[in-house]
Amino acid sequence: MMNIYFFKFASLFYLLGTLFYSVYMILLKDLLSKLAAVIITIGFVSHTLALLARYVEADYTPVTNLHESLSFFAWMIIGILLIANLKYKIKVLGAFLAPIALILMLFAFALPKEILPLAPVLRSFWHPFHITFAFLGNAIFTLAFCSGVMYLIQEHQLKSKKMGAVAKRLPSLKVLDDLNYRALTFGFPLLTLGIITGAVWAEYAWGRYWGWDPKETWSLITWFLYAAMLHQRLTVGWRGRKAAIMAIVGFMSLIFTFLGVNLLLPGLHAYSNW
């Protein structure tokens, strides 16, 4: 059960990283955000080892039940955070993304963690591709969601003519809007690929590409939301506030597709009792 040890270790470091980011948000000392980034990186390495260990122990790509999916999602989010940290100098990003990953980890921690024999439908060449595209897209849209939330806060501060402590801690509107757009241009193709590989896999598993099961339906709704967002942005210039709101709405739909459908609606994607 090596994977569980690494998983716990990673969770602990995400918790520490989140704490450091929180203190950074209060004190605004650069050293704290740097330490937080180092701690998160250690957590990420451990998390990677956890996934590898589970892959070896289970002998399949370990994204088959909710515990595994949540853990994989969190891993992707942290991965995106680390990449974004390299590309952009937005120190507060971690203060938003790290707690989200932490919550997913805690949620995953509470769920059954046993490695069970793999359901036959999941043993497919397409499975790893499907989940990688889908969750990478999800993680990038999580980033877009965070930038959307920050945008709305910063914009509200500017419109209400306040220049207080909150606004000081957030990046400029331009940076946030660019980030949102960037995330959309990367996330949308990934989401599309995730749906396509899912359909191809469905053809192999159930003999049809598309069956309107709740997960499929909601994925399509989410896809349309992001497609609309991209379209409006490119044609009539839906940027700034509208784009931020769309990123938040899109994320809600995404989370419902991921969790709500599994928990509330019966369907083919609900494999285990979770």
Next chain:
Amino acid sequence: MQLIILGLNHKTAPIEIRERLAFQESEMEKALSQAHSLPSLKENMILSTCNRVEVYAISREPEKAIQELKNFLSRYHELPLKEFEKSLYLLIGEEAVRHIFQVASSLDSMVVGEPQILGQIKSAYAMATESRTSGIILHRLLHRAFHVAKRVRTETRIGDSAVSVSSVAVELAERIFGSLEQRVVLLIGAGEMCELAARHLVASGVEKILVTNRTYDRAVTLAQEIKGETIRFEEMALGLKRADIVISATDSSQHLIRHDQIVKVMKERKQKPIFFIDIADPRDVEPSVGDIENVYLYNIDDLQKVANENMKDREKEARKAEVIVQEEVSKFVHWYQSLEITPTIIALKKKFEEIRKRELEKMFSFHPHLSEKERQSLEALTSAIVNKILHDPLTRLKQKDDEAMADFYLDTLRTLFQLPDLTAEERMEEDEDA
């Protein structure tokens, strides 16, 4: 040795007097060496900015030095002493140390936290060093002052927020657009206010400035001055389409920029954000323009309000800075005192050791038959005697609880044993040892 500061600033003297007593940078070398030739001064340095003129001096005879410095100021600036004596403040010793630390950290500035003063002190110090009028104590004092200023900058948020209307405007623009480097600014009006705002923005690195004015010629003149581009007043809409930041300061009695007009402009701009700064009175921009999406509108009162709020934050941070200053003052004073006692002890020990060596050598030359072992015994014996004799007075001297007496003891010791003054290099070594 005493540190003396004699000076005046914006709080004690009106601008007319400050101007009369200011030292030109080109004449600084002359002024420094003139002051240095005053018999009572060991080291000196002059800080002269538009808000303050201060002379820093190190002297053994403070009373005399103060009088000489006052006369020097009067003589140098050809202004009778009684005309400015009331504006002068005098700080000695610890108070003076505190003062220079406060000045360097911009706690004593007219706009608390403004960053220029540190640079001004640095160049004043550089000039004193070049003119060789500063010595070991000012050297140490100034380096500590720079250190304190740096601590205050990094440990408090004293310089973080904008406190002037124009810097608030720039900060807001940065909050909207990030860097201002590729931004286009449109100036509506060509008056003094517009010019001032434009210069500030040029300094922040905007890409281009467009100028429009009802009187075209004035727009052209201003555009030339600030290397901008002129737009005809009737074609203002074109400017609104291109600009990211619009500064309006006309004397128009009606709103020049209206809500429906901007709604249209925003469509043409594909909703690219725009920042209106309305510094006109009465207003040039219809207030409801600020409700349009991606449009940000601040008038002069809004900017002033933000500036005032930031000023309050700064004062709060200044109180934190005072704690740092106090800490550093204590450290410096401690060093300063040890500087006086340690060299005396060293000089005293040196003198005793020399006497001992000399007498021992004399004796060895009278008695060449002494064996090596006997010589060593004599060495040990004489050393022990010297150390025993010195032990009590030195212990007394090193007790720091009696500062007033310490000065007296030091003075007595130096007189009775005729100890020489230490050279600057020896003091420097002491400093490093400590």
